[in-house]
Amino acid sequence: MSHKLETLISAEQIQIRVSEIAAEIRKDVGDETIVLLCVLKGAFPFLADLARELKGNVMFDFIQVSSWDGGRETTGTVRIKKDHDFDIKGKHVVIVEDIIDSGLTITHLRQLLLTREPKSLRVASLLSKPDARTHETEVEYIGFEIPNKFVVGYGLDDKEMYRNLPYVALLVDTSSAE
Numbered sequence: 369m370s371h372k373l374e375t376l377i378s379a380e381q382i383q384i385r386v387s388e389i390a391a392e393i394r395k396d397v398g399d400e401t402i403v404l405l406c407v408l409k410g411a412f413p414f415l416a417d418l419a420r421e422l423k424g425n426v427m428f429d430f431i432q433v434s435s436w437d438g439g440r441e442t443t444g445t446v447r448i449k450k451d452h453d454f455d456i457k458g459k460h461v462v463i464v465e466d467i468i469d470s471g472l473t474i475t476h477l478r479q480l481l482l483t484r485e486p487k488s489l490r491v492a493s494l495l496s497k498p499d500a501r502t503h504e505t506e507v508e509y510i511g512f513e514i515p516n517k518f519v520v521g522y523g524l525d526d527k528e529m530y531r532n533l534p535y536v537a538l539l540v541d542t543s544s545a546e
Contacts, residue, residue: 390421410466471503
């Protein structure tokens with residue numbers, strides 16, 4: 369199968385929006401320490417850029433969940449593959465996610481992390497697909513709303529490829545094009 373990439377969101381647009389999100393988070397939390405909890409693997413580039421843009425004290429940790437198993441559609445089941453390493457009780461936590469698609473994963477994570485008693489719990493997602501939502505969940509910081517199409521780049525992958533692109537692109541199948 370051959371693919372063509374069509375840029376949906378440029379690297380420049382991403383950097384501008386990441387800076388704006390950092391300012392919004394800092395405005396909401398004030399000068400207190402923020403824990404960025406990165407959902408691996410896709411949110412790692414977003415975490416790195418967001419952490420650099422945030423002023424003041426920032427800690428970060430990682431959590432890995434799976435509801436995709438390498439495919440292009442959710443399995444409908446969320447499982448924790450790697451939990452965060454330090455206690456978040458009493459801390460301002462921002463879950464850093466690459467994309468909110470069905471909403472299943474972030475709904476599950478919110479419920480789980482709230483049992484760990486953070487001082488506050490917010491979600492920052494680079495991308496959101498409102499037309500794909502099957503689980504309504506609050507997302508305080510959204511970078512960009514996109515159509516319900518498969519995208520890659522800036523951490524998002526297709527079978528582990530394209531994560532390194534500095535922009536977000538539509539992955540267009542050209543194998544049946546004549």
